[in-house]
Amino acid sequence: MTTRLLWFVVGFLFSVPVDLDAQGVAIIEIENVQLARSLAAVLHDPAGFPMASVLVEELSSDWKESLRSTKTDATGAFTFAPVKGRDIYYFQLTLKGFNPLRLRVKLDRKRGKELQLQMEFST
Numbered sequence: 001m002t003t004r005l006l007w008f009v010v011g012f013l014f015s016v017p018v019d020l021d022a023q024g025v026a027i028i029e030i031e032n033v034q035l036a037r038s039l040a041a042v043l044h045d046p047a048g049f050p051m052a053s054v055l056v057e058e059l060s061s062d063w064k065e066s067l068r069s070t071k072t073d074a075t076g077a078f079t080f081a082p083v084k085g086r087d088i089y090y091f092q093l094t095l096k097g098f099n100p101l102r103l104r105v106k107l108d109r110k111r112g113k114e115l116q117l118q119m120e121f122s123t
Contacts, residue, residue, distance in 0.1 A: 024122055026122070028099045028100065028101050028119075029102040029103070030103040030104075034103055034105050034113075036114070037113065038082075039080040039081070039089060039105060040114070041117050042077045042115070043118070044117070044118050050075050050076030051072055052073060052074045053095070054076075054093050054094065055069060055071055055094045055095065056080075056092075057092050057093075058089055059091070060090065068080065087106065089107075090102070091103050093119060099119065099120045101120075
């Protein structure tokens, strides 16, 4: 429970709005590269409930090209297989009614954590 709260606070503090369009949707980008044990995470809404069917895309380093994608399962979880030679992974999570979330992930089996992510409602 403490770990989840810590990840929520860290994620919130290091989230910055990057782009705002006319419909009140802001792309939220986690500023720091996240160290993770694997390319897997669990996604929650602001109330802490798991978010199913969220589109999770791995993007190119300029955030323009989708390299592969999946959707979160009923528990809000997703996973990708690592790509040999890739150092940083660029992910974007999107679901209608929520601000898209972008983050960069680096695999580190010793110092990495299990990622717990949260999406914010769009206005």
